[in-house]
Amino acid sequence: MKQHLYLLFFIINFQIVSAQVFTQETIQNNGDNDKRLNLVILSEGYQSTEFAKFKTDAITYTNTIFSTPPFSEYANFFNVHIIYVPSAESGADHPGTGSTYYETNFPIPTTDVDTYFNATFDSFDLHYLLFYEIDENYANNTELKINSVLTDNFPTYDQALILVNSPYYGGSGGEFPMASTDPAGQQVAIHEIGHSFFNLKDEYYPGDIHVGEAINMSAESNITAVKWKNWIGTNAIDVHLNGTTSAGEKWYKPANGSCKMEVLSQSFCSVCKEGMIEKFHDLISPLEKYSPNNTTVNNPEFPINFDLTLIKPNPNTLESSWILNGNAFASNVDGVTIVEPDLNTGINTLTTVIHDNTALLKIDNHETTHISTVTWTINQSTLGLETIESLSDYFKILMYPNPASDSINLKFESEATEMITVDIISVDGRKIVSKTLSNLNTSTLDISTLSSGIYLANFYSKNVLLASKKLVKE
Template sequence: MKKTLLLLLLIFNLQLVFSQTFEVLKIKDSGEDAKRINLVILGDGYQESELSQFETDATNFMNDLFAEEPFASYENYFNVHIIKVISTESGASHPGTANDESSYTVPAQTIDNYFDTTYDSYNIHRLLYTSNQASISTVLATNFPTYDQALILVNSPYYGGSGGQFPIASTGEDAGEIAIHELGHSFVDLKDEYYPGDVLAAEAINMTQETDPSLVRWKNWIGINNVGIYPYATSGNASTWNRPHQSCKMRYLGYPFCSVCKEGIIEKIHDLVSPLDSYTPTETTISEASFPLDFEINTVETLPTNTLQSTWTLNNVNFATNVNTVNIEESDLNSGTNNLTVIVHDATNLLNIDGHESIHLATVSWSIDNTLGIQDITANELNLSMYPNPTNNVVHFKLENTLANSIVVEIVSMDGKQVKTVTLNNNQDTQVDISTLSQGIYITNFYENQVLIASKKLVKN
């Protein structure tokens, strides 16, 4: 479900601001740009004679990124492009004015690079940054306006980087680790798991002031893979904030992302890209039906083992599971109109499925007349959220889907009795009062056009 607002704003800015055109090269091609997350890497501090080195540096970062989970598992969801921005001089400026200069042995210098990246930003030596964010936006708008995430690699051998809208990293010590850490900030809005200071402390995927294990944002992971509720410090404001892990990449370079951060990254990937790449047939065929009728889907598989699952139903009855092709015989159909639906979802164990708040689904439905053939085809992408869970009195449902369809939710007790029914409308928060229900576990069933597309456990405290 890609967002177009940023693109429109960039195109508008393009009409107002002149920007230079640079060579754009695709260094990773996983599929159509419109169906992938487009990561765009720009260079700063590379002279024209150093552009081959920039391509090498960008490729090295890309290889580091896709060796790191969960990016390794979802490599097929990304395309990577580079923009060969040419600077007048090599490197990045270093005024030598930061408060912590005594900890570093880096020569002071002023460099005329394209984006004005410099060390010592905000009086921190290793904070390699540029306040000239507009120039980055303009280069992107001119050269690759349909980007999803951009990153700046700076041609400098000294340790440094920053987050923000556009992550920035040097190509020196720990270059790949820095860039991946900073990408966590910019792509997913992950917070540092070392204390980032009072100004940057905020509620986020991996940062909270909540201490109740039943309410904390990552409650589903507590006790799994060393996830807990760990204060940032023992005193001061930092002690009022908590992180989920003691050794996540968002705290220390050289460590993997913790389970909570991995889940957040996967959620972002699911927000941007459908796991369903294509399907056939795509056109109606109102004519005399010729059997068997063949139906096929192509999915964006995860690696190394594909965790995508597909469920095919014919007239609301399970027809096939975890196959990409089905064949419908005339004997399979009822007289009149029939409905064949395939539902694709990701069953990775990197998401805590039982207690996970969101469900991402892709569906395709074909209406089939047993004599005339395919009458109608609809494809949809859905994001269903149910929270909080467990809950005492009220459960919230939120629906986002590309077709703006309504979804029917049925809450069913464990003995099979339907206790609540509610209709969800697109982009609305729907509250359901369950205060009168008995404590225990219930099943919530989600229906699109009378087809069961998902089920989740609901715990009533």
């Protein structure tokens, strides 16, 4: 579920940045902020007389971002807000000290302007690197200013982007990606958000200090063991060399020249898209609200309507199953109606289980599965309906490695459930082994004695099937 990022004031070099509130505006609104991912765009190098231009530029950037897969499919998961931060002068600094290749091909006039976040070309001696300050030594104080602006104006942001009023090619990543208004800047921003929000690595070799295990980078080259093994052979995904460190260690990537993390004009590769969608689901549930909700309903009357409001991808890939007293009742609908003959005398349980079945996730072998549930407890006596109580939950279920030879690791995280059960089922439907899992704890299941082949791992909460995942025993 979404984790709000409440920023705290902090002191660097004994300096405290005072609170300052700026005008803000929402330019993409898909629902309540606490039920959405919030992208906040800050103006830099825009004078107050240029704020209309900033809004236009920010809308252009937003439209481009959310026409890019997988943002386009999951645009409903996002709100976008802009904060009008005034600069005394327009543009960005360009001291003219950067590398000559890009200076020749992308010339920028030498300038020194007074802007709020001190956006600077030639940062780290790279002509096109547009960063807040010239290098890391000066950046701390500006990071304090950025954090202060976000704290004072939109503390629950999920990702911030600094849009610089400069027509020249440039940008940078890091915690707060920055991009210019150059026509290519929109693609630069999307690439840099790939770093900042999703921890994607460059798929051109980024240099020894920037390598490491990530969604789209690994030191593993074995196609049966690499983390994106389930995508190999699909959409040109393979194990491609990404470079060699000075120590001789080799690093690999899933795509070769066909991913936005390598070439700006390309789409994100399948592996990156999967990791991005995983992040979306890590932060928010697609269940926005439901009815009857968390309060007890006394003396209801038939028929009873049970309804869901879902945050749906486009096209909609959410699937739902409805279970009444342990029996399938409906599927892939946003609401059901219960009439008196549907219920038993006593306590009845209606549960809906919602998950995303997008083809952009390799469900069978994907390590993590996210499930939203709502359970209504309906008390039906001989005198009629007495009460309806409800409880929602959001599960994150992990199973790895897969394929496996000796053992698998199992873990789940839940907001309201302490125990679930996993059953390992053979292809002929026999239950081979069953294990109880406790919330937040990793359990190891020994499968060394099982015959090689394909099994199902079924995960249950109070006899309701949450997820069914294919397990490959080597």
